[in-house]
Amino acid sequence: MMQLRTPHDDLISFSILQLFPFTSESKRMGIIVRNDETKEITFFMKGADMVMREIVCKQNWLDEVVNTMAEEGLRTLVVAKKSLTQEEYDAFEVKYQAAGAVTSNRELALATVLEGLEKNMDLLCVTGVEDELQDLVKQTLEVLRASGIKIWMLTGDKLETAVCIAKSSNLVDRINKDSIFVFPEITTTEDEQRTEVNKLINEASLRPKSVLVITGTTMEKCLKYYKLEFMELLCEASSVVVCRCSPTQKSQVVELIRKHTNKRTAAIGDGGNDVSMIQAADVGIGIAGKEGKQASLAADFSISEFSSLQRLFFIHGRWSYKRSATLSQFIIHRGLIISVMQAIFSTIFYFSSTSLFPGFFMVGYATIYTMFPVFSLVLDKDFKDDSLALNFPHLYAELSKGRYLSFKTFFLWVLVSIIQGGAIMYGSFILFQDEYIHIVAIAFTALILTELIMVALTVTVWHYLIIVAELVSLALYFITLFVLRDYFDPQFLGTWTFIWKVLSITLISCLPLIIIKLVMMRLNPSTYSKIS
DSSP states (O other): OEEEEOTTSOEEEEEEEEEEOOOTTTOEEEEEEEETTTOOEEEEEEEOHHHHTTTBOOOTHHHHHHHHHHHTTEEEEEEEEEEEOHHHHHHHHHHHHHHHTOSSSHHHHHHHHHHHHSSSBEEEEEEEEEOOOOTTHHHHHHHHHHTTOOOEEEOSSOHHHHHHHHHHTTSSOSTTTTOEEEOOOOOSOHHHHHHHHHHHHHHHHTSTTSEEEEEHHHHHHHHHHOHHHHHHHHHHSSEEEEESOOHHHHHHHHHHHHHHHOOOOEEEEOSGGGHHHHHHSSEEEEEOBTTBSHHHHHSSEEESSGGGHHHIIIIIIHHHHHHHHHHHHHHHHHHHHHHHHHHHHHHHTTSOOOOSSOHHHHHHHHTTTTHHHHHGGGGOOSOSSTHHHHHOTHHHHHHTTTOSSSHHHHHHHHHHHHHHHHHHHHHHHHTOOSSHHHHHHHHHHHHHHHHHHHHHHHOSSOOHHHHHHHHHHHHHHHHHHHHOTTTSOHHHHTSHHHHHHHHHHHHHHHHHHHHHHHHHHHHSOOHHHHHO
C-alpha cells in the first residue's frame, strides 16, 4: 500500500501488486499498482535509456533529450508506463507465479515472463539528476596523478555523461584536454569484428598519451580478439574511462590489470555495484555516503569522502609501508646477529653444542631487553609535519620503486648482522678474561648496546615513547646485571676493565655504520630530508 498527495492536496491510495527490483543485468526496475478508487492497473518502469529505448513506443525526441542531458553531466533515467486490464494482469500473474515455482533457471524464467509484459510501453518522461562531485575531488585526482598513480574510471553511466564527469574532475588534464580517443560502438557482423577491432586499436595507438574512452561491450570485443595488444594500449594511455560498465566487467578490468601489469591495484567505490570490483582489487576502499554502506562494508578501508584518499595514501599508507619494512628487517637483524655469534662460538670450540648464552639470556634478549625499542620503531616517521607528504606527492612515487623493502635491503641487513655479530664475538675473544663468565658478560652487554644504538640510528623523527623504550630497556638490563649473580660476576662488572672492553667492542660494531650514515646524509641526502 502506498499513498500519494496531489497538488490539490488530495490523497490517492494505491495497492502494490508486483515489484520488480533493479539489477545490474537488466538495468531497470518496475512496479505494478492498482488505484484503490478507480481500480485501474498500471505498470510503471524506469531504467537506462539503452534498455528502455527497446521497450517504449518509438519517440523521435528520446535520443536527443537523453544525449543533451548526458553532455551536461546529468545521470538520465527513462520512465514509461503501460495500462493493464484485469484480465491481462491475471494472465501475467499466473505465468509469473508458475515461473517462480520453477526449480532450475528460475531467474531466466521470471525474466522471460516479464519481457512479455515489457512491450509497447508509453514513454512518460526523461529525468536528469546532477550527481555533484564531492569537495576536493579535482585536487585529489591531480595529486594522485602527480604521485605516479594511474587512474581509471569505471562507471555504469552512458558515454557522454562519463566524458563530462572525466572533464569536470580533471581526469583529463589541461594539456590533454582535447586528446580524448573514443572507441565507437562496434556494430559490424561477427566476421567483420576482428578487422574493425584491429583498426580501432591501430588508430588509438597513434595517440599513446591520450585518454581512452570505451564502453563495456566494445571492451569485451577488443579483449576477445586482441587481448594482449589492447591491454598494452590501455596501460600506455594517460587515463582510461570505461562506461556502460557492469559490476562483473568492473571486477574483470581490475583482475586484468593485476595479471597484465603485475602492479598493485586499489579500487574505490561508493555503491553496491562497486562491491565486486572492490573485492577483486589488492586494496579495496569504500566510501560511505548517499549510496549506502555496501561498498564500505566490503572494503579493506572505509572513508567518508573521496578527498580522504590523500591522507590514506600519502600519510597512513606511506608510514605503514616504511614502518613495516623497517620493523621486519630489524627483527631479522636482531635474530641473525645472535645466531652469527653462536655460530662463531661453536666453530672456535670445535663445533661444540654448548650454548654461548644461558636460556634466560636468550629469552630476555628477545623480550625485555630489546622488544620495546625495536617495536617502538612503528612510531617513527620521516616528517615532523604531515602536510609535507601531502604537498609533495612525488615522494609517494619513490615508495613504488620498492627501495625500502627489497632483496638489496635484505642482503644489506644480513651483511650488517654478520659483520656486527663477528665484531662482537671476535672482539670478546681477543679481550678475553680469565673466566668464561666474563666473556659472556662482555659479549652480551655489547650485543644489547649494539641493538639499542642500531634503533637510534634507524629513527628519523624521535617520539618520546621511543626514548622511553630505549631508557627502560637499558635500565632493565643493568638491573639484571647485578640481580642475577649466578650469571654475572658483580665484582668484575664494576671494574673499568669491563667498561672499556664493552665500549670498545660496541664502538667497533657500530662506528662504521655511524660514519656511513653521516657521509650519505652529506653526499646523497634523501629527498624527504631535503624538503624537511
